[in-house]
Amino acid sequence: MKILSTSTLAPASALGLAVVLVAAGSSLASGHGVSTPLTHYVTFDNSGTPPQSWEWTVENNGSDGFGLDEAEFDGGTGDAFDDFGGFLVDGDPYISMHPEEDADAALLSEDENGDIHLEGYVAQLSGLDVSSTWTFFSETPIARSVATFTNPGDDDVEVVVDYIGNLGSDGRTQIVPGSHDGLFVTHDNDAGDPVITHAVAGPEYPAVVEWEAGQDDISARYPITVPAGATVHLLWFVEIRDWESANADISFEDALEVAIAGAEERYLAPSAALTAGDFDLDAVLNWSVQGDGDGDGGDGGGDGGDDDDDVDDVDDTRSDIETIIRPGYTG
Ligand SMILES: [Ca+2]
Ligand SMILES: [Ca+2]
Ligand SMILES: [Ca+2]
Numbered sequence: 490m491k492i493l494s495t496s497t498l499a500p501a502s503a504l505g506l507a508v509v510l511v512a513a514g515s516s517l518a519s520g521h522g523v524s525t526p527l528t529h530y531v532t533f534d535n536s537g538t539p540p541q542s543w544e545w546t547v548e549n550n551g552s553d554g555f556g557l558d559e560a561e562f563d564g565g566t567g568d569a570f571d572d573f574g575g576f577l578v579d580g581d582p583y584i585s586m587h588p589e590e591d592a593d594a595a596l597l598s599e600d601e602n603g604d605i606h607l608e609g610y611v612a613q614l615s616g617l618d619v620s621s622t623w624t625f626f627s628e629t630p631i632a633r634s635v636a637t638f639t640n641p642g643d644d645d646v647e648v649v650v651d652y653i654g655n656l657g658s659d660g661r662t663q664i665v666p667g668s669h670d671g672l673f674v675t676h677d678n679d680a681g682d683p684v685i686t687h688a689v690a691g692p693e694y695p696a697v698v699e700w701e702a703g704q705d706d707i708s709a710r711y712p713i714t715v716p717a718g719a720t721v722h723l724l725w726f727v728e729i730r731d732w733e734s735a736n737a738d739i740s741f742e743d744a745l746e747v748a749i750a751g752a753e754e755r756y757l758a759p760s761a762a763l764t765a766g767d768f769d770l771d772a773v774l775n776w777s778v779q780g781d782g783d784g785d786g787g788d789g790g791g792d793g794g795d796d797d798d799d800v801d802d803v804d805d806t807r808s809d810i811e812t813i814i815r816p817g818y819t820g
């Protein structure tokens with residue numbers, strides 16, 4: 490059972506899971522997105538064992554784009570981010586604005602799994618129709634963003650997309666590389682912020698990671714080509730992990746170890762559950778997620794189950810992907 494509220498944290502349900510949405514003036518309709526103003530708070534309250542609740546805050550972060558303002562565990566570690574996970578197209582931030590009201594807003598919906606989606610409104614950037622959808626999973630503190638680029642024109646369009654963000658770990662930031670450069674874990678060296686898993690590209694799309702201790706900015710760069718008339722996507726995951734709190738009986742060191750192991754398990758080949766959504770998996774440029782599972786579970790939007798045959802229109806652009814993560818990004 491999901492409990493929705495526009496004001497305060499709802500009590501945990503008998504089934505142990507509740508989700509609370511806090512956004513002034515918003516309401517939630519099942520099956521259809523409803524426009525909601527930003528800043529938007531998405532809180533999941535899981536009263537399982539151990540009980541845990543966490544909150545994501547989403548907004549238009551100015552020059553850092555439509556992304557996370559913050560994420561934290563109730564009664565646990567906090568300050569995961571200081572504006573994070575937005576993206577730039579040729580240097581211009583993607584911002585979600587209500588088309589008529591010219592105000593910060595996004596479309597809010599909840600799916601049958603209790604996962605929450607915040608779909609940004611389309612903006613025109615570099616000749617492309619650009620949007621972004623954030624998904625917050627109800628079972629695990631994982632956020633996914635899917636950027637969508639549609640080329641309405643008659644000529645191919647080449648752009649550079651920068652996924653950017655700043656971490657709450659500030660000057661204590663440490664990075665632990667995963668098995669490939671699109672996968673890594675960041676932490677604040679035992680100072681009280683959540684351990685964060687970042688997945689910015691699949692193993693088939695090796696990234697160049699550069700990092701210096703003490704830098705808390707992340708940027709991953711994707712030069713992409715959007716063929717005339719085509720739609721392509723970039724996909725990113727970020728996961729927060731609590732440690733040594735009232736609801737997390739795990740040491741910092743163990744949390745870090747679990748985060749690294751979990752990163753390999755979850756994001757080398759993301760599951761159908763993690764990639765479900767109303768977008769074409771075959772058109773994802775920075776991950777090989779088509780053919781995931783048995784071929785029909787990877788797309789909850791109903792248009793991905795039969796797409797394994799039509800990858801040709803975007804496959805050529807994949808070789809253009811080069812991911813660079815560099816410290817010291819200043820926006
Ligand atoms: Ca902010
Ligand atoms: Ca913060
Ligand atoms: Ca901090």
Ligand SMILES: [Ca+2]
Pocket residue numbers: 571655656657658659705
């Ligand atoms: Ca910071």
